[in-house]
């Protein structure tokens with residue numbers, strides 16, 4: 001039985017005018033660390049909302065540990081721990097109280113030992129008695145993670161958990177989530193940080209305009225695409241023939257090359273145009289390169 005199963009899920013808004021999801025089908029196996037990627041508006045939040053039972057699909061079905069999220073909502077919800085994108089919290093309780101209340105909501109009693117472990121592992125131990133409204137944004141986010149995990153759900157869903165989060169919390173969070181994953185919990189992560197996805201996720205799905213445009217093991221996605229990237233800095237304008245294929249961020253230019261001959265061609269073109277370059281590096285394509293390539297291809301195919 002898969003941990004999560006999406007079957008032909010579709011979602012439209014405004015009476016069918018906006019098609020946010022268009023027949024999305026895939027399974028996530030138990031124990032996977034799975035990443036869901038896509039540009040703004042691809043449909044990630046819609047898919048997670050349907051999974052969480054916060055929105056209804058216009059068609060298709062979703063199961064969590066075999067439980068349909070609509071017809072068997074309570075069991076599906078019990079199997080899920082969802083860390084939401086937005087900071088929603090009750091300002092009247094202390095951190096420990098909030099976690100106890102959440103435990104009660106899931107029918108878990110005598111949960112003190114696990115609550116202590118959550119507080120410890122998320123760097124919240126000294127904030128246990130602080131009132132929620134006194135906490136900084138980063139601390140509130142840690143509490144949201146703890147709340148999502150309070151009933152030890154087999155399936156953990158993290159919806160952009162590191163947006164606007166400092167380096168220390170990211171490391172604390174990923175260490176803890178990676179440990180839970182090693183212990184058998186399934187993790188579904190949506191993120192715009194492709195470095196995190198590359199480092200953490202064993203398998204990835206890429207969504208674009210409500211459709212899955214890539215679904216593979218992370219290592220195979222990286223292997224199967226443009227293998228080499230040329231990176232350098234320049235203050236000059238690039239020759240026209242290179243402009244099309246280059247990705248430019250300020251002075252930094254990245255150009256894809258499939259093999260050594262292509263690397264030579266790019267360098268010869270730069271030399272012929274007398275375009276001065278600095279800090280030349282030749283490296284492997286990373287997930288960001290692969291992501292952009294897939295999104296561009298799918299754009300031109302549509």
Ligand SMILES: Nc1ncnc2c1ncn2[C@@H]1O[C@H](COP(=O)(O)OP(=O)(O)OP(=O)(O)O)[C@@H](O)[C@H]1O
Nearest residue numbers: 013014018020038039040041042043044045046047
């Ligand atoms: N309540 C709504 N009413 C109308 N259109 C909506 C609504 N919610 C989402 N949409 C549209 O559905 C599409 C998918 O949106 P969704 O929020 O699921 O994408 P996303 O991948 O989560 O984007 P982001 O990365 O920006 O969070 C978009 O075109 C969006 O404008």
